[in-house]
Amino acid sequence: MCLGVPMQVINVSDETIIAEIDGVRCEASLLMLSEPVTVGAYVLVHAGFAIARIDADEAEETLRLMREAFGGEGSA
Amino acid sequence: MRFQEEYCDPDLVQGLAAALDREAADLIAPLRLMEVCGTHTMAIARFGLKSLLPSQIRLVSGPGCPVCVTPVGYLDHALALAADPVNLLTTFGDLLRVPGSVSTLMEQRACGADVRVVWSALDAVALAARHPDRRVIFLGVGFETTAPTVAAAILQAEQQGLDNFFVLTSHKTMPQAMMLLASDPQLQISGYLCPAHVSAVIGGNAYLPLVERQQVPCVVTGFEAADLMQGILLLVRQHREKQVRVEIQYRRAVTWQGNQRAQQLLEQVFEPCDAPWRGLGVIADSGLRLRGRYGRFDAACQLPLTLPTPREPDGCRCGQVLTGRIDPKDCPLFGTVCQPETPVGACMVSSEGSCAAVWRYGIQ
Numbered sequence: 272m273c274l275g276v277p278m279q280v281i282n283v284s285d286e287t288i289i290a291e292i293d294g295v296r297c298e299a300s301l302l303m304l305s306e307p308v309t310v311g312a313y314v315l316v317h318a319g320f321a322i323a324r325i326d327a328d329e330a331e332e333t334l335r336l337m338r339e340a341f342g343g344e345g346s347a
Numbered sequence: 348m349r350f351q352e353e354y355c356d357p358d359l360v361q362g363l364a365a366a367l368d369r370e371a372a373d374l375i376a377p378l379r380l381m382e383v384c385g386t387h388t389m390a391i392a393r394f395g396l397k398s399l400l401p402s403q404i405r406l407v408s409g410p411g412c413p414v415c416v417t418p419v420g421y422l423d424h425a426l427a428l429a430a431d432p433v434n435l436l437t438t439f440g441d442l443l444r445v446p447g448s449v450s451t452l453m454e455q456r457a458c459g460a461d462v463r464v465v466w467s468a469l470d471a472v473a474l475a476a477r478h479p480d481r482r483v484i485f486l487g488v489g490f491e492t493t494a495p496t497v498a499a500a501i502l503q504a505e506q507q508g509l510d511n512f513f514v515l516t517s518h519k520t521m522p523q524a525m526m527l528l529a530s531d532p533q534l535q536i537s538g539y540l541c542p543a544h545v546s547a548v549i550g551g552n553a554y555l556p557l558v559e560r561q562q563v564p565c566v567v568t569g570f571e572a573a574d575l576m577q578g579i580l581l582l583v584r585q586h587r588e589k590q591v592r593v594e595i596q597y598r599r600a601v602t603w604q605g606n607q608r609a610q611q612l613l614e615q616v617f618e619p620c621d622a623p624w625r626g627l628g629v630i631a632d633s634g635l636r637l638r639g640r641y642g643r644f645d646a647a648c649q650l651p652l653t654l655p656t657p658r659e660p661d662g663c664r665c666g667q668v669l670t671g672r673i674d675p676k677d678c679p680l681f682g683t684v685c686q687p688e689t690p691v692g693a694c695m696v697s698s699e700g701s702c703a704a705v706w707r708y709g710i711q
Binding site for chain 1: 348349350351353354359362363365366385386439466467468469470489492493495496499543544547548569573574577580596597598599600601606607608609612698699
């Protein structure tokens, strides 16, 4: 029920998007997002609604902090 | 996929595990860290994270599965509504097999009741528009992540002038339950891994009162293996530094303010109310009910029923599992009479339940 899934936006219309993960596509409402989304962006989809945009800069920063925590280099 | 795979990178997870080992080594007392999100419960079990943790750190599951904390009486109400052939019940899939006092929605459906699984509350509104001769009732169960989607559906039904769409609500809000559990000396919670998607809606600031009043460290944590390990590490560091604060590990999706559009939807359609939680009893202001203006969509008011006193299944210890008092394996029914095919309690039914997680991924 609280199962939100990060998905990539592949089509945007007025109030809905089509989002995809691992080849699975679904429609999601944009009624819960105040900022516009564009094709290629990543969003969290929960119960048929996009509930948050995934911020690429913050995502990179999190990975950087993780590696810093143990002094690792890692890849990605 | 991007934003998923890189956070499951084994080298990254092992690196964080090594950092945890180092930093937890000189902790004065062991830590009991509670996750209150069904997806965290499943992710911790699926990734086998407990086996990577030092012995000073114990993870316990709290009431993070919305289906599991829904009282039997709610199910009984839904089952009674399903018995009327005019009613068309719509629900997310996880409620179907949860036992009420005498039956489940799935059994009712097998006996001819019209119970349909929907992907979104908006699908239920569309069904109401297509079936003006039926009463379409959506089972509104879920935390702050789900409740705004139901609010949006109600507004849409209002806009379309539908008079045959109803919601049987049992929505709950998480911080009040976390406050209650943190104040229980028996549980000794030393930190919370705060729920990710709930926090995407309510924002990191929502945990500030919890931190101030209960002095319990809070870290909003994501769902991938490295997210969880980093969230645990941040909690350990707060203890080492004798700090108590809210931190957001899941920064790529959660902000301090949260999703204000979703908060507006919640505020417009719902108001706080006292709510019964299975295992925790009634918690003040921990539920959401429809505001008077939207009362015509409220199934509990518009379609009242007299129901017998709900009956909890004999021997079921879901209540203690839900509050972290016992592990699923400590319940005498676990794995014997209570299995996913023949569940006795909701914690074994739901895809987010603690018992289902242990059954599926084993005891670590």
